[in-house]
Amino acid sequence: MPSATNIGAVIRRLRERWRLTQQDVVEYARLERSASYISSIETGKTSPTLAELEAMAIVFRTNVIDLIREAQGEEPAAPAPETSFAHILELLRALDPPGQALAEELLKVLVAHQGRNR
Secondary structure, eight states: OOOHHHHHHHHHHHHHHTTOOHHHHHHHTTOSSOHHHHHHHHTTSSOOOHHHHHHHHHHTTSOHHHHHHHHTTOOOOOOOOTTSHHHHHHHHHHSOHHHHHHHHHHHHHHHHHHHHTO
């Protein structure tokens, strides 16, 4: 596994690319940690658990394998089409219950709209 410093640099780069604060990452990944924990990861003082890394990967719309590859200086794998059911399910799981209910309602509206346009 890559060193804490390498994975931390990747986390920081992705966080900055997405224009997120360290607190945003904690909240969106639903980590039971403080923003200073993300700082500790980014500076190489600590390493995230695999579960935490997976949660952060979802926030950054990537996967753990690509995070590790990038930390090791390798190119990430070619992106998979983002319209896969697995990706949609991943996005739904990242939402809180009210967000999931809203997403369901939006999908129903889209399906009804598509039915009218056939």
